[in-house]
Amino acid sequence: RKRVVVLISGRGSNMQALIAATMDPAFPGQIVGVIANRPDAPGLDTARRHDITAIAVDQKAYENREAHEAAVLDVLAGLDPDIVCLAGYMRLLSATFVLRYSGRLINIHPSLLPLFPGLETHERALAAGMRIHGCTVHFVTERMDEGPIIAQAAIAVEAGDTAETLSGRLLAAEHRLYPHALRLVLDGTVRMTNGRAILERRAPAAEAP
Ligand code: GAR
Numbered sequence: 001r002k003r004v005v006v007l008i009s010g011r012g013s014n015m016q017a018l019i020a021a022t023m024d025p026a027f028p029g030q031i032v033g034v035i036a037n038r039p040d041a042p043g044l045d046t047a048r049r050h051d052i053t054a055i056a057v058d059q060k061a062y063e064n065r066e067a068h069e070a071a072v073l074d075v076l077a078g079l080d081p082d083i084v085c086l087a088g089y090m091r092l093l094s095a096t097f098v099l100r101y102s103g104r105l106i107n108i109h110p111s112l113l114p115l116f117p118g119l120e121t122h123e124r125a126l127a128a129g130m131r132i133h134g135c136t137v138h139f140v141t142e143r144m145d146e147g148p149i150i151a152q153a154a155i156a157v158e159a160g161d162t163a164e165t166l167s168g169r170l171l172a173a174e175h176r177l178y179p180h181a182l183r184l185v186l187d188g189t190v191r192m193t194n195g196r197a198i199l200e201r202r203a204p205a206a207e208a209p
Pocket of ligand 1: 010
């Protein structure tokens with residue numbers, strides 16, 4: 001099975017959804033480590049409860065962004081991942097990092113990209129009067145939230161929705177989408193070529209005799 005490392009900054013509920021999916025031995029990858037940029041990220045304990053190596057690389061312990069990122073890259077190299085999943089990792093990655101894992105680095109974002117890159121996506125979807133909202137898993141490139149799209153899920157915006165109710169329902173969709181998208185990348189159904197996400201055509205099912 002392919003080796004997956006998850007990077008988090010906080011709660012880690014998407015990480016937990018990935019852990020749950022990879023507990024199925026038929027899933028094409030296993031989580032070999034979790035890295036957080038904050039030692040108090042609650043997701044670290046969740047990972048440890050599942051006997052997964054969980055390492056904090058505390059950004060406060062480094063002089064600058066470059067030094068912190070170099071330390072994260074060192075820890076990552078030790079875990080030797082095939083795929084790196086960002087799951088609520090709230091730090092921008094440098095071009096060096098992104099190129100090092102090009103085509104093997106994916107992120108979940110709480111909007112239907114290319115709409116609403118950045119933060120406060122639920123507030124902005126509501127302010128725009130959107131009737132649907134959603135989430136996107138995409139390959140990470142040097143431009144934030146602009147990498148090629150792997151998979152998306154949409155939900156309806158309901159009357160009376162607030163950013164809280166909307167984000168709560170969207171989170172449930174994220175938890176279904178991320179394992180699905182990871183599987184597509186791990187089994188080669190989707191890959192990044194020349195800066196685009198290519199969706200392989202499935203072999204047609206054999207015709208019944
Ligand atoms: C998720 O909603 C994720 O889509 C979002 O942060 C949350 C993390 O929750 N990511 C971003 O906003 C990336 N810019 P989690 O820690 O419970 O998975």
